[in-house]
Amino acid sequence: MEARMRAYNFSAGPATIAEEVLAEARDELIEWHGVGASVMEISHRGQDFMGLAREIQQDFRDLLAIPDHYQVLFLQGGAQAQFAFVPMNLKRPAQSADYILTGTWGEKAWQQAASLGEVRVAASSKEDGYRHIPALDTWNLDPRSAYVHYTPNETISGVEFFSDPDVGDVPLVADMSSNILSRPMDISRFDLIYAGAQKNMGPSGLTVVIIREDLLQRCPDAMPWVFNYRMQAEQQSMYNTPNTFAWYLAGKVFKWLKAKGGLEAIEAHNVKKATLLYEAIDASDFYRNPVERSCRSRMNVPFTLARPELDELFLEKSAANGLLALKGHKLVGGMRASIYNAMPIQGVEALVQFMQDFEKDHA
Numbered sequence: 040m041e042a043r044m045r046a047y048n049f050s051a052g053p054a055t056i057a058e059e060v061l062a063e064a065r066d067e068l069i070e071w072h073g074v075g076a077s078v079m080e081i082s083h084r085g086q087d088f089m090g091l092a093r094e095i096q097q098d099f100r101d102l103l104a105i106p107d108h109y110q111v112l113f114l115q116g117g118a119q120a121q122f123a124f125v126p127m128n129l130k131r132p133a134q135s136a137d138y139i140l141t142g143t144w145g146e147k148a149w150q151q152a153a154s155l156g157e158v159r160v161a162a163s164s165k166e167d168g169y170r171h172i173p174a175l176d177t178w179n180l181d182p183r184s185a186y187v188h189y190t191p192n193e194t195i196s197g198v199e200f201f202s203d204p205d206v207g208d209v210p211l212v213a214d215m216s217s218n219i220l221s222r223p224m225d226i227s228r229f230d231l232i233y234a235g236a237q238k239n240m241g242p243s244g245l246t247v248v249i250i251r252e253d254l255l256q257r258c259p260d261a262m263p264w265v266f267n268y269r270m271q272a273e274q275q276s277m278y279n280t281p282n283t284f285a286w287y288l289a290g291k292v293f294k295w296l297k298a299k300g301g302l303e304a305i306e307a308h309n310v311k312k313a314t315l316l317y318e319a320i321d322a323s324d325f326y327r328n329p330v331e332r333s334c335r336s337r338m339n340v341p342f343t344l345a346r347p348e349l350d351e352l353f354l355e356k357s358a359a360n361g362l363l364a365l366k367g368h369k370l371v372g373g374m375r376a377s378i379y380n381a382m383p384i385q386g387v388e389a390l391v392q393f394m395q396d397f398e399k400d401h402a
């Protein structure tokens with residue numbers, strides 16, 4: 040059987056994983072590390088897996104230069120589980136929390152939190168279809184809030200913050216699902232960060248939570264214990280059986296990132312890719328990206344065709360040319376190219392070439 044060639048995969052998530060990482064996992068799938076079984080089949084509490092878990096934690100901490108007074112948790116349930124577990128862990132019932140809405144995910148986080156108690160919307164760009172970030176001095180923040188929640192990269196509309204908001208003494212909570220590890224971040228500016236793994240860290244089924252240690256004292260007993268940050272921190276994220284295979288694969292992604300030169304190097308690579316694609320879009324009257332320039336995402340690039348009746352043909356032909364999953368989210372329409380860390384520059388070059396050829400044939 041002839042293997043089908045790997046295409047350039049622009050999926051928003053689960054997203055492309057570096058081929059080197061997959062090849063290593065393939066080579067180790069049946070038997071890992073001399074233990075006589077695959078990594079999926081051994082106890083998470085045994086010395087082999089515990090050793091691996093420590094190494095994965097350390098590599099992740101190294102990449103983001105996470106200060107010692109933060110805990111890193113590897114949980115399950117996806118980012119949307121955190122939409123509920125952030126308020127359940129951090130907010131007392133009588134307290135409110137502030138939400139900043141710059142896209143669909145922030146809006147969903149707010150809706151979930153609102154179903155559980157009192158929360159406020161302190162700023163929103165919904166009125167203009169999430170095409171910009173409201174200026175910080177217009178945010179209507181409540182200094183008594185349990186926390187301020189925002190979404191540094193909105194995966195659907197393609198809106199990204201390039202500076203971390205200063206919200207005073209109120210803890211800052213960030214859903215970094217789609218831009219974690221895409222550039223260096225000053226972790227000390229945040230109090231809690233969470234991210235699903237399936238965009239920039241590996242397979243789905245793993246959610247990373249970075250939390251300032253003293254916030255753990257807030258976590259109440261009366262909540263599901265496998266999602267209690269304090270209890271999971273006390274048990275090195277092994278209160279219950281973790282998704283060991285997802286940890287293992289994410290660990291390989293962390294090693295791959297380190298070998299690439301870490302987050303400064305990957306940021307330079309990501310800037311190059313995003314610039315190439317946005318310049319191609321802006322240079323043409325056929326393609327359009329509606330997001331304000333100062334906050335265009337480096338990870339998710341939505342674009343529309345001047346003739347939407349050609350959308351289907353664009354998708355068909357791009358797939359036939361080895362460019363996968365360019366269909367835009369149904370809320371935005373058109374196309375979306377997700378160009379996370381693992382997308383090589385050659386993939387973006389191939390996409391730009393295809394777009395130019397398609398325009399010539401159909402404009």
Ligand SMILES: *Cc1c(COP(=O)(O)O)cnc(C)c1O
Binds near residue numbers: 235
């Ligand atoms: C993908 C995504 C989510 C949803 O993640 P699940 O793991 O499916 O719950 C939430 N927030 C952001 C910013 C995302 O990109």
